[in-house]
Amino acid sequence: MKSLRLIASRLVWAIFTILFVMTLNFVIFRVLPGDPARGGLRDPRLTREAIEAIRVRFGLEKPVINCVQSLNPWEPGPCAVNPFDTQFFIYLRNLAQGELGISYHTNRPVAEMMSQMIWNTILLIGLGQILAIILGMGLGILAAWKARTRLDFGALLFSLLAWSLPTFWLGIILLFWGSNQLGLPIGGRLTPGVDFPNTAAMLKDLGRHLVLPTLTYTIVFLGEYMLIMRSTLIDVLSEDFILTAKAKGLHTFQILKDHALRNAMLPMVTLIAINLGFTVAGAIQIESVFSWPGLGGAVFDAVGQRDYPMLQGAFLLLAVTVILANLAADLVYSWLDPRVRTD
Amino acid sequence: MTDQPLLLSGAAFWKSFRRNRIALAGLIMLALALFAAVFAPVIAPYDPAASVEITIDSIYARPSAAHLLGTDDAGKDVLSNFIYGSRVSLTVGIFASFISIVIGGTLGIVAGYLGGRTERVIMRFTDIMLVIPDLPLTVVIVAITKPRLLNIILVIGLIGWTTTARLVRAQTLSIKERKFVLRARSIGAGHFHILRRHIFPLVLPLLVVNSVLIISLAILNESTLSFLGLSDPTVVSWGQMLNYAFERGAMSSRAWWVLVTPGFGIVWLVLGFTLLGHGLEQVLNPRTEWHHLTDHPLMVSLPAFPETHP
Amino acid sequence: MTTPTTSAPLLAVRDLSIDFITPDRPPAHAVSRVSFTLQPGEAMGLVGESGCGKTTLSLALLRLLPPQGRIVNGSVQFNGRELLALAEPEMADIRWRHMAMIFQGAMNALNPVVTVGSQIGEAIHRHYPFMSPPEVAARVAELLDMVGILGARADQYPHQYSGGMRQRAMIAMALACSPEIVIADEPTTALDVMIQAQILDLLDNLRRHLGLAVIFVTHDLGVVAELCDKVLVMYGGVTAEYADVDTIYNSPRHPYTQELLKAFPDLSKPQAALNSIPGYPPRPDALPTGCRFHPRCPLVFDRCRTDQPALLSVSPVWSSQQSSGYAGTANSKRSGEVRPTHLASCHLVENDK
Numbered sequence A: 001m002k003s004l005r006l007i008a009s010r011l012v013w014a015i016f017t018i019l020f021v022m023t024l025n026f027v028i029f030r031v032l033p034g035d036p037a038r039g040g041l042r043d044p045r046l047t048r049e050a051i052e053a054i055r056v057r058f059g060l061e062k063p064v065i066n067c068v069q070s071l072n073p074w075e076p077g078p079c080a081v082n083p084f085d086t087q088f089f090i091y092l093r094n095l096a097q098g099e100l101g102i103s104y105h106t107n108r109p110v111a112e113m114m115s116q117m118i119w120n121t122i123l124l125i126g127l128g129q130i131l132a133i134i135l136g137m138g139l140g141i142l143a144a145w146k147a148r149t150r151l152d153f154g155a156l157l158f159s160l161l162a163w164s165l166p167t168f169w170l171g172i173i174l175l176f177w178g179s180n181q182l183g184l185p186i187g188g189r190l191t192p193g194v195d196f197p198n199t200a201a202m203l204k205d206l207g208r209h210l211v212l213p214t215l216t217y218t219i220v221f222l223g224e225y226m227l228i229m230r231s232t233l234i235d236v237l238s239e240d241f242i243l244t245a246k247a248k249g250l251h252t253f254q255i256l257k258d259h260a261l262r263n264a265m266l267p268m269v270t271l272i273a274i275n276l277g278f279t280v281a282g283a284i285q286i287e288s289v290f291s292w293p294g295l296g297g298a299v300f301d302a303v304g305q306r307d308y309p310m311l312q313g314a315f316l317l318l319a320v321t322v323i324l325a326n327l328a329a330d331l332v333y334s335w336l337d338p339r340v341r342t343d
Numbered sequence B: 001m002t003d004q005p006l007l008l009s010g011a012a013f014w015k016s017f018r019r020n021r022i023a024l025a026g027l028i029m030l031a032l033a034l035f036a037a038v039f040a041p042v043i044a045p046y047d048p049a050a051s052v053e054i055t056i057d058s059i060y061a062r063p064s065a066a067h068l069l070g071t072d073d074a075g076k077d078v079l080s081n082f083i084y085g086s087r088v089s090l091t092v093g094i095f096a097s098f099i100s101i102v103i104g105g106t107l108g109i110v111a112g113y114l115g116g117r118t119e120r121v122i123m124r125f126t127d128i129m130l131v132i133p134d135l136p137l138t139v140v141i142v143a144i145t146k147p148r149l150l151n152i153i154l155v156i157g158l159i160g161w162t163t164t165a166r167l168v169r170a171q172t173l174s175i176k177e178r179k180f181v182l183r184a185r186s187i188g189a190g191h192f193h194i195l196r197r198h199i200f201p202l203v204l205p206l207l208v209v210n211s212v213l214i215i216s217l218a219i220l221n222e223s224t225l226s227f228l229g230l231s232d233p234t235v236v237s238w239g240q241m242l243n244y245a246f247e248r249g250a251m252s253s254r255a256w257w258v259l260v261t262p263g264f265g266i267v268w269l270v271l272g273f274t275l276l277g278h279g280l281e282q283v284l285n286p287r288t289e290w291h292h293l294t295d296h297p298l299m300v301s302l303p304a305f306p307e308t309h310p
Numbered sequence C: 001m002t003t004p005t006t007s008a009p010l011l012a013v014r015d016l017s018i019d020f021i022t023p024d025r026p027p028a029h030a031v032s033r034v035s036f037t038l039q040p041g042e043a044m045g046l047v048g049e050s051g052c053g054k055t056t057l058s059l060a061l062l063r064l065l066p067p068q069g070r071i072v073n074g075s076v077q078f079n080g081r082e083l084l085a086l087a088e089p090e091m092a093d094i095r096w097r098h099m100a101m102i103f104q105g106a107m108n109a110l111n112p113v114v115t116v117g118s119q120i121g122e123a124i125h126r127h128y129p130f131m132s133p134p135e136v137a138a139r140v141a142e143l144l145d146m147v148g149i150l151g152a153r154a155d156q157y158p159h160q161y162s163g164g165m166r167q168r169a170m171i172a173m174a175l176a177c178s179p180e181i182v183i184a185d186e187p188t189t190a191l192d193v194m195i196q197a198q199i200l201d202l203l204d205n206l207r208r209h210l211g212l213a214v215i216f217v218t219h220d221l222g223v224v225a226e227l228c229d230k231v232l233v234m235y236g237g238v239t240a241e242y243a244d245v246d247t248i249y250n251s252p253r254h255p256y257t258q259e260l261l262k263a264f265p266d267l268s269k270p271q272a273a274l275n276s277i278p279g280y281p282p283r284p285d286a287l288p289t290g291c292r293f294h295p296r297c298p299l300v301f302d303r304c305r306t307d308q309p310a311l312l313s314v315s316p317v318w319s320s321q322q323s324s325g326y327a328g329t330a331n332s333k334r335s336g337e338v339r340p341t342h343l344a345s346c347h348l349v350e351n352d353k
């Protein structure tokens, strides 16, 4: 089975990439001049217990890995040590146990903090992504179908402009306008200090908090999806089988629906996957502006508070999420494309 | 999209460039920005480095004759900061994208030209780097090192080369199979010679278009870093202006001028580069952009049958 | 062969001219004043080198030209109805129901992500909207069976078919709505010789069984000799010669036709290319003055370089009813036999008279 082999190889590749990211994460935090692992120990905010926790977690007196005592400054170490008793493997083991250290700022385990945040991020990203994809593709279809008309040109200019907007700035402007003119909340997920009588009331409050961040998200990503859809669809519509469909007397709408879109969806899936990195960038900015309690907002706060364990954890989780989403997109692709599926 | 950029002669290029409204608009926007950056000391009404006497009235002062775009949280002139801010964006954008283009271009050409194991290794590495989200990685590295201008340029440049490498590799692969390259190989020309004389000139147009787009990405990244608090404190940048304003009560003071102005600058620059890049691509690699569903009211152009073309 | 009891032919194309308009360039005259007729059940060969306008002419009959294409002159009558005067929705009703086309290159003419069965079925559903899905499915199976494909393979995708099967599927698709006319645009390019012969046999059999009129577009004079009743030889967008198949092979009058036939001394080996005539056909945006064939014609003389030859009747017997230009089937009342007039566009023909 070709498709089974394909799935297996994608899976192996994703695992390999995740291992690479983990290693990169380790190296960055050990090799760069800031050296938070040891620098953190001097952080006056830390309690004695926290310092002890860091020592144990990083195994700071142990060599980084066989033959290397320390990466910065570079210091060779003994090679004949148990590899599982080095900083690198302690790091991997901690990760495997889902342990990401203690936040300098809150003194709570990073993993525990992030397990709540990730759902907030997924809610925000998911909503914005879905809206952006639907609207962007719709606009892209229109622009491709009416290629070279004034409508197409207008849609193109709009997309280029939307692409050029810094996400955080659009967020600030919308926040300024929405909170002053529409009376929408200035940030957060729920109005603090309110006891909601029922779920409906809570959902309504959540919805009011979601309006502006989602709008920002949608505008920023809509342009990109429109551009991609437009050029993909123009390529598909130039294929011979579209002429065949037209020669059969099919109506334009049916040709678009049954022949063009089915083909255009395939590259779209891939491109949406490649774009997920930008999606994460968008989440960091939007959550920072709207004080949304998600992973992106955590990155912003961690930067401000020099909270390295939190920063490291958030980066790792974001990267792994994107890798897994890419894997999902790959699998969706091979399921959608009959040339891969049936063989 | 990027299959076969044509290598146009200078005159032919300029002729079709001039006709491209999008490219021209981008170029004009960029020329204005460059002018502001170069002549900032002449144009700006105040020196952003000079200290100011702060009174209650001079913080977040509304736009007035003395301060055309008002003042910020430190009582400084927003217009002057705005003009000086273009320098950081342009510097970071151009230098960082130069680094990315050199790395991505080299890896792409080498992978595409040599093929085999080298190509597999390079492209696997590129794939991995492509999947890792750029901004968080940039934020992490800049946060650990010091946010100095040089660091910011290096980090953005060292991370942003992946798309270039992929595009250039694809282009190199297609050029490699062309007749004149095969001929040069068969008469025993050296790799370096072939790369320099035959491949690079045909990859160049693609690199130019790509670098323009990479610049706009780098500018967006720099401003985002600054907004997140990772800016070089010794120079004024637009993202930094927004960070200060946002963190220091511009929202509650309803000081829209501090919030709107720097963002307008970023959009201006990024849009300028985006338009230029898009236009350049249209010029260098024109696509007909018609297809089988294009409306065709003139197909039957016969006076005898006017009803077929309403 | 059907005897012509009705006076109007099934398809009558008269003086059809097609230009391609590109900005900054002079218009390209891809087809100029081409005329022919087709009777029910008749097979016509459309022959000529690459780029002489065969596909353009075929697409124009269905009004499917690309946006640069303009029909600038002529008329196309189907059963007496002027197709060029129809509004677009009416034309869409005609397409495939009455006139179907097998496109050059079946590989790209089939949608890779839609099953072959539903690509055939959707054509049926379009023109017979009241047929129920099971009826459509049964018809699809019947069609596939007709071209020698197992009905069960209707649920497969084009990539699961071999090259020859894809071409058969295209043929089944073309027959889906029982059209009166099928245009087969080089139906066998890119297939190997064995499969080519099979596909041509299949087309020929189906034509005889179903009483189809077929236009075979091809480079291949061997195909024409075996399958066609008459031949239209095109050169540089104009009619070089138009006659029944015996006349074309036994007494060709246009030097181009003669050269083509010389390039095929042995009709049993038709796969040789048509490039044995020295030189290249003209580009439609840079046509030579005078006779379009003169730069390559072995019999060229002075007048050819300046005057464009008219399309003239060769045989006075058949031409007596028609003055010039109109290449209709001379529906001869004397013989009762359908034979096209023998027309050729060469100054030598005129000199003969």
Ligand SMILES: Nc1ncnc2c1ncn2[C@@H]1O[C@H](COP(=O)(O)OP(=O)(O)OP(=O)(O)O)[C@@H](O)[C@H]1O
Pocket (backbone or CB within 6 Å): C020, C021, C022, C028, C030, C048, C049, C050, C051, C052, C053, C054, C055, C056, C057, C066, C068, C069, C104, C283, C284
């Ligand atoms: N869209 C177009 N725009 C401009 N010129 C075109 C276009 N399509 C075709 N032509 C020109 O019209 C001429 C006739 O093309 P056509 O495809 O009809 O030739 P053909 O006889 O079918 O050739 P072949 O045997 O290669 O299929 C060619 O010279 C071609 O360059």
Ligand code: SF4
Pocket (backbone or CB within 6 Å): C254, C255, C256, C291, C292, C293, C294, C295, C297, C298, C299, C300, C301, C304, C309, C345, C346, C347, C348
């Ligand atoms: S008109 Fe002249 S050039 Fe043309 S085919 Fe006849 S002899 Fe040849």
Ligand SMILES: [Mg+2]
Pocket (backbone or CB within 6 Å): C054, C055, C056, C104, C185
């Ligand atoms: Mg053709």
